Amino acid sequence: MFTALWNNVEATVAIILFGIGFTNLMLNRNMIKKIIGFDIMDSAIYLFLAAKGYIKGRQAPIVVNGIQDVEAYINPVPAGLVLTGIVVSVSVSALMLALTIRLYRRYHTLDIDEITMLSRKEEK
């Protein structure tokens, strides 16, 4: 069991990090820590993808010295996916941070439970 985990150490670490980020995003009450959790979660996914695209002993798929053989290079698709994913998660983080600033200016706290309570009071 442990040898299997050790052989796939990147995937194991990625799943652990995903768990940490996911629980942080779900359970932490502080908005900033929630966003950090989200970023950890997404980075873990990219680690997972990048690790799956890498093949030991091969090079990045850039032809420099005329080698055209497929066997010489790693799989370039996951790298492309990671790039797309990073763009998505950066824009989502930016949006979340902007919303957090809005909430902080209005309620002067980062605690989401407190913010919910204050917004209910404001209504009445």
Next chain:
Amino acid sequence: MEFVQNLPFFGIVLALFSGVLCSILKRKLARAVCLGLVMAELIASFLVLLFVLRTGESYVYMMGHFPAPWGNEIRVGILEAFTALFFCAIMLLSILGGLKHIEEDLEESKENLFYTMICLLLSSLLALVYTNDLFTAYVFVEINTISACGLIVIRQTGRSLVGGVKYMIMSLLGSGLFLIGLCMIYDITGHLLMSNIKESITELAATGEYAEPLTIIIALVSVGLAIKSALFPFHSWLPDTYGFSTPASSAIMSSLVSKGYIFLLIKIIYRVIGFDVIVSNRITNVLFVFGLAGMIIGSLNALKERDIRRMVAYSSVAQIGYIYMGIGLGTVYGMAAALFHIYSHASGKSLLFIAQSGLTDANGGKKSLLDMKGVGFRNKIAGLGFTVGSLSMVGIPLFAGFISKYNFATASMYSPHKMLATLIVLAISTVLNAMYFLRTVIRIYTPTGEAAKPAESKTGPSFAVAVAVMALINIAIGTCSGPVMEMIERGLWMFS
């Protein structure tokens, strides 16, 4: 290749560009661009639907110059074209119905951004419906989430900001699960196009290789999309977001955004994992149980609610439960019933949200149910619309909701183990629906004794037209369900 076949792709790109364009236009011009775009998409989807019905088979549209295992593709069948047509129609009517409120609720300088969000939302919905590539689906899921969040928070009150943030947090949890599931699919199959993945997965399932990863993938993808579409235990964000955004956003959110994810899930079930593999993995049973729970809990919450808007929002939780129950039955009949309910609920719920906004206006902005006495007389068209929507939700014959419930009941006959539970919960849920919807309808038509004030002309003609057309669509689906069901069955057959 005929010109019509290009239209789905043109539609997606055109919507993206119109979104960009709207962000720099003045509000009146932005509104014209946005409405024109939705109308153009409506006509385009209609032409595509006619084309697919005529040829009787689906087609794949290659994007760029790379053929199947590498390139990106769009796939169009009857079900996709019909769903796109329906989504465009509901979106157009929701905007028209909520036009007055869009002007009132939003700052004047921000109004064009509302239309930007609508354009982006439309393009992402169309892409979710048409795409044949899983990673493209993920990217457009995120665009959908971001623009939906924009639609909520653009009305800058405290409650809608908090609702938007809660929506974002839940959605991000869902898309995280969906993304890692998708990466694992890529890991075990090596493909991103739906058809290629399905070939590999059928092979894997036959040999029994990677059985555990496959189960985990199915769980991750289903749970991820279920969170995003507010299936029962994940519905906590829903009443806040639907209850405090501008009425057009609420109508679009409840009837289109969550349905887009469900449509993607159905597509993944059929075109990525394969229906037999899904059923043999028994994830359908999990969805079935949560669907049933959602039907009851959502209705109970709606029954307790005193705010008419939040009551309608909670009823969405129950209706999403119906759809997941249909998927959970694990038969083609259940799936067809679930798809039909997507359409019937979309037409009913958007009508309820828009009509409710007219009623609250006639009531001087008071949303409490207790103050609603006799409102139906003050704004007749809104009262009528609300009644039609309510009767459809309860499931009275002639309206779309009745056919949905009838379909679910007949579909349950084909899965003997789940029949009893389905029928009992359907009955309970119908009674609960009747309790809170008919209570509201009776209250808005209770004479108050005072001389009925003349209807204020606050709502305008676009509101009346939108409500009337939505009510007509609902009744049309309810009375002529035959052709719609036939189309769904042919579309599902094309899926596999």
